[in-house]
Each structure stands twice: as C-alpha cells, then as structure tokens.
Amino acid sequence: MSDGNGSSTLSPHRPELVSDAVPSRRPRWIELTTSGDHKDQGRLMIGASLAFLVLGLVEFVLMRAQLAVPQNTLIEPITFDRLLSVGQTTLIVLFAVPFAIGLFTYVVPLQIGARGTAFPRLGSFALWLYLSAGAALYVSFAYTPPEANFNALPPLSEPAFISNNGVDVWITSVGLAVLGMTLQALNLTVTLRRMRAPGMAWRRLAPFSFAGAVSSWLLLAVGPLMLAALTMLEIDRHFDGVFFDAGEGGAPIYYQHLSWIFFTGCYVLMLLPAIGAISEIVPTFSGKPLFSRGAVLASMVAIPVLGVLAWMQNMFTASIPVGWLYGAMLMALLLLLPLGLTFYNWLATLAGGAIRLRAPMLFALGAISTLAFGLAGELIQAVIPVNWLLADTVAATAETAYVLVGGSVLGGLAALHYWFPKMTGRLMGESMAGLSLLLILVGVHLTFIPMFLAGLEGQPVDAYRFFEGQGLDTYNLIATIGSVVLSIGILVSVINAARSASRGVEVGPDPWHGETLEWYAPSPPPEHNFDVIPDVRSAEPLRDIRDAVLAREGSSEQAEQGAPVA
Amino acid sequence: MLGPESAHSPNAEDLNALYWVMLAIAAVLALAANAALVALVVRHRAVRGRSARRVRSRGRAQFIVAGGLTAIAIVIFAAGVIVTHSASKLDSAGADGLQASRPLTAQRTLDVPSGDPQPLKITAVGQQWIWRYEYPAPAADQSSSPNPSAPAGTGASASFPQTFSYYELVVPVDTTVLLTLDSTDVLHRWWVPGLGAKADAIPGTLNQTWFRADEEGVYDGASYAFSGAGYPAMRTRVRVVDVPQYQQWLAEQAQGIQKGQAFVQAQLAEGGALVDNSEGDEAPGGSE
Ligand SMILES: [Cu+2]
Numbered sequence: 001m002s003d004g005n006g007s008s009t010l011s012p013h014r015p016e017l018v019s020d021a022v023p024s025r026r027p028r029w030i031e032l033t034t035s036g037d038h039k040d041q042g043r044l045m046i047g048a049s050l051a052f053l054v055l056g057l058v059e060f061v062l063m064r065a066q067l068a069v070p071q072n073t074l075i076e077p078i079t080f081d082r083l084l085s086v087g088q089t090t091l092i093v094l095f096a097v098p099f100a101i102g103l104f105t106y107v108v109p110l111q112i113g114a115r116g117t118a119f120p121r122l123g124s125f126a127l128w129l130y131l132s133a134g135a136a137l138y139v140s141f142a143y144t145p146p147e148a149n150f151n152a153l154p155p156l157s158e159p160a161f162i163s164n165n166g167v168d169v170w171i172t173s174v175g176l177a178v179l180g181m182t183l184q185a186l187n188l189t190v191t192l193r194r195m196r197a198p199g200m201a202w203r204r205l206a207p208f209s210f211a212g213a214v215s216s217w218l219l220l221a222v223g224p225l226m227l228a229a230l231t232m233l234e235i236d237r238h239f240d241g242v243f244f245d246a247g248e249g250g251a252p253i254y255y256q257h258l259s260w261i262f263f264t265g266c267y268v269l270m271l272l273p274a275i276g277a278i279s280e281i282v283p284t285f286s287g288k289p290l291f292s293r294g295a296v297l298a299s300m301v302a303i304p305v306l307g308v309l310a311w312m313q314n315m316f317t318a319s320i321p322v323g324w325l326y327g328a329m330l331m332a333l334l335l336l337l338p339l340g341l342t343f344y345n346w347l348a349t350l351a352g353g354a355i356r357l358r359a360p361m362l363f364a365l366g367a368i369s370t371l372a373f374g375l376a377g378e379l380i381q382a383v384i385p386v387n388w389l390l391a392d393t394v395a396a397t398a399e400t401a402y403v404l405v406g407g408s409v410l411g412g413l414a415a416l417h418y419w420f421p422k423m424t425g426r427l428m429g430e431s432m433a434g435l436s437l438l439l440i441l442v443g444v445h446l447t448f449i450p451m452f453l454a455g456l457e458g459q460p461v462d463a464y465r466f467f468e469g470q471g472l473d474t475y476n477l478i479a480t481i482g483s484v485v486l487s488i489g490i491l492v493s494v495i496n497a498a499r500s501a502s503r504g505v506e507v508g509p510d511p512w513h514g515e516t517l518e519w520y521a522p523s524p525p526p527e528h529n530f531d532v533i534p535d536v537r538s539a540e541p542l543r544d545i546r547d548a549v550l551a552r553e554g555s556s557e558q559a560e561q562g563a564p565v566a
Numbered sequence: 567m568l569g570p571e572s573a574h575s576p577n578a579e580d581l582n583a584l585y586w587v588m589l590a591i592a593a594v595l596a597l598a599a600n601a602a603l604v605a606l607v608v609r610h611r612a613v614r615g616r617s618a619r620r621v622r623s624r625g626r627a628q629f630i631v632a633g634g635l636t637a638i639a640i641v642i643f644a645a646g647v648i649v650t651h652s653a654s655k656l657d658s659a660g661a662d663g664l665q666a667s668r669p670l671t672a673q674r675t676l677d678v679p680s681g682d683p684q685p686l687k688i689t690a691v692g693q694q695w696i697w698r699y700e701y702p703a704p705a706a707d708q709s710s711s712p713n714p715s716a717p718a719g720t721g722a723s724a725s726f727p728q729t730f731s732y733y734e735l736v737v738p739v740d741t742t743v744l745l746t747l748d749s750t751d752v753l754h755r756w757w758v759p760g761l762g763a764k765a766d767a768i769p770g771t772l773n774q775t776w777f778r779a780d781e782e783g784v785y786d787g788a789s790y791a792f793s794g795a796g797y798p799a800m801r802t803r804v805r806v807v808d809v810p811q812y813q814q815w816l817a818e819q820a821q822g823i824q825k826g827q828a829f830v831q832a833q834l835a836e837g838g839a840l841v842d843n844s845e846g847d848e849a850p851g852g853s854e
Contacts, residue, residue, distance in 0.1 A: 077795055077796075077798075078795060081794075081795065084792075147794075147795075148794075149792045153752075153753055155751060155752045155753070155769060156752040156753065156792070156793060156794055160751075161694075161751065161752055161794060162794070246768075246769040246770025246771070247769070247770070251770055251771070252753065252768055252769070252770070253768070253771065286610070286618060287612070287617060287618035288618045288619070292628055295628050295632075317755055317763070317764045317765050317766045318766045318768070318773070319765075319766060319768070319771045319772065319773035319774075322650065322654070325650075326643075326646075326647055326650075329643060329646050329647075330643050333639040333640075333642050333643050333646070334636075334639050336635050336636075336638060336639045337632060337635045337636050337639060340595075340631065340635040341628070341631060341632055341635065343599055344631045345628075347599070347602050347603065347606060348627075350603070350606040350607060350610060351606055351610065352610060352618060352619040353610045353612075353618045353619075354610065354611075354612035354613075354616060354617055354618040355606075355607055355610050355611050355612055356612050357607070357611070365603060365607060368599070368603055369599075369600050369603060372595070372596045372599035372600055372603075373596045373600075375596075376592035376593070376595050376596035377592065379588070379591070379592050379595070379642075380585075380588045380589060380592045383584060383588055383642060383645075383646040383649075384646055384649075384650045385580060385581045385584045385585075385646065385649045385650055385653050385763070386581065386584055386585045386588050388581055388653075388762075388763035388764050389570050389581050389582070389585055389763075389764075390585075391764060391790075392755055392757075392764065392790035392791060393790065453567060453568070456568070456569065456570050456571075457571070457759075458571060458757075458759040458787075458788070460788050460789070460790045460797075460798070461790065461792070462792040462797070463792075463797060463798035464797075464798055465798050466798070467801075470786075
C-alpha cells in the first residue's frame with residue numbers, strides 16, 4: 001500500500017473528523033461500564049479476570065489446606081467438592097479465557113491502527129455476559145454452589161445423582177461466560193479482518209494481534225460446541241432429554257468429547273496470548289526484531305489446530321478404538337514442532353541482543369522458563385502408555401497447573417506490565433514486580449514438583465483427602481506451603497497493578513521503545529485512539545515512523561522519546 | 567522417587583519403561599531450554615556502547631530445528647504405538663498360574679476369542695462408592711476333580727451362584743486376569759498402581775484392562791474419576807494368592823453367598839411380609 005510519492009508515512013491521507021471533548025453527562029462509573037470503547041471494555045475484563053484469579057487462588061489455597069495432612073477434617077467433604085468445582089471453573093472460564101480476551105480487546109485495535117472495534121455494543125454485551133457469569137457462580141454460595149467438578153460430566157451431573165441446583169448454576173455460569181467470550185471473539189475477528197490500518201497485511205501484524213486473531217478463531221470454533229453440550233445437558237436434566245443417558249440410547253461419552261474439545265481449547269488459550277506477548281516483549285527488550293517472525297506466526301496457527309485435534313488425549317482411558325487414540329497421540333506429539341520452534345526463535349532473539357531486564361521482560365523470561373517445564377510435562381502425558389500411569393493422578397494436575405501459571409499468569413502478567421503504561425500512562429512498580437515474580441517462580445516449583453511426585457505414587461486427582469502410610473504426607477505438606485507462596489506472589493502483582501494505576505511513575509507514550517503501532521498513540525489513548533492513522537509499510541511501523549521523523553527533523557530527540565508526531 | 571510404583575505385571579513393566587524414556591526426553595528439553603535462557607540473558611545483558619546485532623533469520627537453521635523436532639515427535643509416536651500395542655496384548659499365564667491362556671491381541675475393548683486357553687475373566691463393577699468384583703464359575707475341567715471344600719449339592723453350573731466380592735479382588739498369582747469394567751451409575755476409573763493401565767468404567771459401554779501379577783501380596787488401588795461425595799473412599803485392593811488358595815477362597819466365598827441366599831429364601835418363605843412388594847407397583851404413590 002505504498003503511495004507513489006513516498007514523501008512520508010505521516011501525512012494524513014484521509015480527512016477524519018474526530019470529536020473527543022464532549023463532556024459526559026453521567027457519572028464516571030456508568031460511563032465506564034456502558035462504554036462502547038474497546039479500551040474501557042478491555043480494562044474492565046482485565047480487572048474482573050484478575051479479581052476472579054484472586055478468588056480462584058483463595059479456593060485453591062483452601063483446598064491445599066485441607067490436603068496439608070492426611071485424613072484431614074478441616075473442610076467438610078461437600079464444601080471441598082464445591083470449592084473444587086467453583087475454583088477450577090473460576091480459574092479456567094472466569095480467569096484464563098477472559099484475561100486473554102480482555103488483553104486482546106484492549107491491545108489489538110491499537111496495534112492494528114483501528115479507532116475501535118467493529119461492534120462496540122457487542123463488546124459491551126460480551127463484557128456484561130461475562131460479569132453475569134461470574135455473579136451467577138458466586139451468588140450461588142448463598143444457596144447451592146456446584147459440586148460436579150469443573151466439567152460436570154454426566155451421568156454424575158444428571159438429576160439422578162445430583163438433583164440440586166448446583167449443576168444448573170454451573171451450566172448457567174459457564175454458558176454465559178462462553179457466550180460472552182465467543183461473541184467478543186467474533187467482534188475481534190471482524191475488527192482484525194476489516195479495520196486494519198492501510199498497509200497492515202496479515203504478515204505485518206504484531207505477534208500479539210496475530211495471537212488475538214488465532215485465539216478468536218479458536219473460540220469461534222470451540223465455544224459453540226460447549227454451548228451445545230451445555231444445552232443438551234440442561235435438556236437432559238430438566239426436559240427428559242436422553243442425549244447422555246446410556247439407558248435410553250444416548251451416551252455419556254458424547255459429552256466427554258464436546259467438553260474436552262472446549263477445555264482443550266481453553267488450554268490453548270492459556271498458551272496463545274502468552275506466546276504472542278512474549279514474542280513482542282523479548283524482541284523489544286533485546287533491541288532486536290523477532291527472529292524468524294514467519295515461523296513464529298505459523299506456529300501460532302499450528303498450535304491451536306494440533307492442540308484441539310488432540311482433545312482425546314484426555315480420554316486415553318476411555319473405551320475408544322485404539323486407532324483414534326493413536327491419532328490424538330500423534331497430534332499431541334506433533335505440537336512439539338510449533339512449540340519447540342517458538343522457543344528456539346525466542347532464544348535466538350535473545351542471542352546477540354542488548355537485553356534490558358525491565359519488569360515485562362522479567363515476567364516474559366519467567367513465563368518461558370515455566371512453560372518449558374509445563375510443556376515438557378505435557379509431552380510425557382501425550383504418550384498413551386505413560387498417560388495410563390499419570391492421568392487422573394495429581395501429577396496431571398501439576399502439569400496443567402504449570403501451563404496455567406506459565407502461560408496465563410506469568411505470560412499474562414508480562415503482557416499487563418508491558419501494556420500497563422499504555423493503559424494508564426504509568427509504570428507498574430518495578431520492585432514489587434521483582435518480588436512478585438520471585439515468589440511466583442519459587443511457589444510454582446514448590447507446589448507442583450511435590451504434586452507431580454505424589455501423582456507418581458498414585459494420589460488420585462480431585463479427592464478431598466488422602467491417606468497416610470502411602471508416602472504422600474511430605475509431598476502434600478510442601479505443596480500446601482508452595483501454594484501459599486505462589487498465591488502471595490500473584491497477589492503482589494494484582495496489588496501492584498491497583499496501586500500503580502494512580503501512583504505509578506508517569507511515562508510518555510512509548511516507554512519501552514516498542515516497534516508496533518500502539519506506542520504511536522498517547523498514553524492513555526484518547527477515545528478514538530489515533531488522531532492520524534499512519535500507513536504501515538513493515539512489521540515494525542513505529543521504527544519506520546521514527547526513521548521518517550529522523551529524516552525530516554534531522555534530530556533523534558523526538559524519536560528517542562517516541563512522542564506522537566502528528 | 568522420580569518413578570512410578572514398581573511394576574508387578576508385564577504390561578506395567580512396559581508402561582514404566584516408556585515412562586523413564588519420556589521423563590529423560592522431557593527433562594533434557596526443559597532443562598536445555600532453561601539453561602540456554604539463563605546463559606543468553608547473562609551473556610547479552612545490555613551494556614553501554616554495545617547495541618544489538620540485527621541478525622535476520624536464516625531459513626536453514628529453522629529447517630534443521632524443525633526437522634529435529636519432527637523426528638523426535640515421530641520416534642516417540644512410534645515407540646508409543648509399539649508399547650501401547652504390547653501393553654494391550656494379553657500375555658499367557660506363567661508356570662505357576664491358573665490357566666495357560668494363549669496370547670491375545672487386545673484393543674481397549676477386547677473381543678476375546680472363544681476357545682481353549684482363556685484368561686481368567688473377572689468383571690469389575692464400579693458403583694458409588696465401591697468396587698464389586700464378579701468371578702467366573704470354576705471351569706468344567708476343574709469341577710470334575712471336586713475341590714474338598716466345594717459346597718455339596720452343587721448341581722449344573724447354571725445353579726452355581728455368581729461369586730462376587732466387594733472392595734477386595736482375589737486373584738491367583740502368575741495368572742492372566744482379564745478385567746471387564748462396567749458401572750451401574752456414574753463414571754469410575756479403575757487403577758491399581760503396579761498392575762498395568764487405568765481404564766474407565768462407564769454405564770452403557772464395556773471397557774477392559776488386564777494384568778498378570780508376578781508376586782503374591784496385597785496391592786492397593788482406587789477410583790481415579792471424580793464420582794461425587796464419597797469418591798475418595800472408593801478404594802480397592804488386589805490380593806494375590808497362589809492357585810490352591812485362590813480356589814479355596816473362591817469355594818468358600820461361593821459357599822458363603824449360597825448360605826446367605828438360602829437364608830434369605832427361607833426368610834421369604836416363612837414370613838410373607840417380605841414377599842409381596844417384589845412384583846407390581848414397588849413405588850406406591852410415585853409416578854412412573
Ligand atoms: Cu468412582
């Protein structure tokens with residue numbers, strides 16, 4: 001999309017009318033929560049998902065407290081089952097996925113040079129569906145919280161076995177959240193397709209926006225399947241349905257397939273935003289472009305495809321013809337290619353760089369380190385015979401948790417630290433960031449290495465107690481201590497974000513010397529994001545702009561500060 | 567400590583062997599990535615007067631890495647298929663075992679051919695929250711040489727009561743046991759560490775696993791699928807004994823069950839109170 005005369009990337013080609021300064025007539029909080037601005041929606045999603053992360057951690061620590069010693073009676077069995085069901089649902093459906101979507105909602109339009117999303121009201125609707133989902137789940141503590149685990153598998157979730165409203169609460173909550181996130185994925189998909197700045201070809205997309213595109217396609221694929229499964233389950237429960245009733249010609253395994261496709265998608269959604277964010281942060285703080293961008297972007301497409309096709313690796317113990325299982329194993333093992341290539345290219349980006357260890361970079365490095373352990377653990381589990389040993393022991397929980405912490409938590413926090421100055425105009429406190437990262441890294445190993453070892457000894461997953469004399473006592477005690485360290489570490493970052501929003505060090509629009517378009521906008525950006533939308537001529541549009549400024553002004557001052565130029 | 571429970575069945579040996587290989591591969595990959603990460607960050611910290619080298623990627627390095635990773639994945643896949651196959655194949659019973667069963671190629675749902683040497687077929691039924699084991703009647707050739715403790719008056723095998731036990735599965739040593747899994751209510755998952763693979767028990771579909779315990783003793787296991795409030799209590803035990811002990815136990819168990827049934831029958835015959843509800847509307851007032 002280069003224009004013939006090529007004088008500058010800065011001159012506005014399209015006259016745009018922008019009015020921004022209309023004073024609001026309603027209170028601030030109403031303006032914020034009803035806003036059509038993707039930045040308000042994104043910030044609310046991020047804030048809410050971090051709040052749910054804290055709730056999920058509280059539930060996790062309570063469960064670990066019950067499992068600190070054998071045959072503990074600290075927490076009632078039914079309460080444990082409820083904490084288990086609500087806690088895991090919270091961490092996956094109310095934290096990991098919305099945190100990813102919230103970050104994409106905020107960052108993607110800025111990165112692609114758009115003035116908003118394609119369907120601003122749909123974004124608002126999605127936000128409210130998500131908040132309602134969280135409310136539905138937590139209000140149920142006042143009457144009947146769910147108790148059928150995070151996936152509510154039938155027949156257990158059929159009224160014959162759990163007749164109370166807990167399962168219905170779970171169906172409602174997960175349904176609302178999935179619907180909201182899927183609609184927002186649709187919004188982002190259309191935004192990415194139709195509203196990119198001139199010259200912003202797919203191959204020039206910033207890695208995080210590319211991850212946003214792939215994540216949205218993924219949610220559009222797996223979200224409706226989960227909604228279908230939930231609907232069928234509800235029909236089974238209340239309208240004499242027989243979809244999953246083995247006695248009436250249905251089969252519970254259909255639900256297993258549908259829900260595992262969805263939850264495998266969620267698992268990939270723990271990875272993709274982290275991969276996208278790391279692929280921007282590592283280059284920025286190494287002072288080098290991403291090594292082999294094309295390979296990383298291609299990997300981001302391959303990961304959800306292979307990952308979701310491997311959903312049956314969660315069902316290796318089921319009565320499924322072995323050929324299907326081999327197929328799932330092959331897909332899961334082939335993930336080694338895109339994931340390994342991505343890691344290799346991150347490392348190659350570091351090589352020869354001038355690495356600045358600022359907070360976002362530290363979190364990105366912590367995420368890479370933790371993901372290496374988690375994904376290696378997944379590789380072990382991908383092999384059918386080894387899976388027969390480890391599946392459904394606490395070792396499997398430990399491996400998934402490594403990916404949740406490495407991807408959603410550390411990768412997500414890296415993204416938050418990186419774009420926080422864009423959202424607020426202020427930096428997050430660096431010393432609190434360092435403390436948080438240290439505690440998280442110590443906590444994750446302290447919690448999940450002992451849990452892996454306990455799983456090898458055969459400790460079953462999801463049980464409210466374990467028994468003495470099986471060599472599990474020490475492992476569980478250490479894991480409980482670790483879970484406290486881990487949770488405090490995460491909490492420090494959440495507090496840091498809340499504090500820094502008003503008290504952080506003020507910075508300009510481009511504190512990290514980034515190469516992508518969002519740093520071209522002021523911090524925080526105005527409602528319309530950009531006064532002038534520049535033409536994009538490479539994958540590093542801001543570098544082009546700096547060069548243009550340099551050529552025009554003959555001075556590096558302004559480029560150094562990264563001030564918006566127009 | 568880093569490994570699974572020691573194997574006491576041929577298929578468990580397969581599983582454990584592949585576990586160690588995979589653990590080694592995973593550990594090398596994870597530790598190599600972390601070591602490289604630390605080394606690169608230490609080496610390339612920004613210092614004054616040195617700027618980053620803008621190296622463009624070379625295609626060749628990508629292809630070498632990609633090829634290497636794909637090769638690893640394919641080799642692991644091949645090993646996974648081979649070990650899955652071998653762990654699913656029922657070995658024949660050992661020298662001290664109950665019956666010499668011929669090797670069978672097994673899928674997860676085995677279709678065991680009829681014919682001479684058969685494995686010992688036991689059904690494990692999961693129910694909230696206990697395992698029930700159903701044993702076969704002694705084979706015809708064994709009943710021809712009557713066990714001294716066999717219940718007197720056992721007529722045709724049809725009248726031989728189904729022998730069952732709860733919680734504890736008793737099996738003869740060195741004998742191939744084919745375990746068919748079923749459930750009467752929700753999803754359960756059977757596994758005894760050291761004795762092979764986990765397998766689901768779900769209503770409506772039969773599933774199978776097998777083991778051949780190499781040593782007499784007691785092996786503890788559990789249910790590995792969340793099945794509601796009593797799930798952690800759903801444990802199980804496999805007691806491995808020698809063949810005569812097994813046959814004696816089976817006969818005693820059968821005798822005990824028969825005694826119990828006879829007792830119930832007598833009670834039913836005496837007092838009519840227990841009889842009438844067995845037919846007709848057993849749930850008065852309830853809708854169908
Ligand atoms: Cu069970």
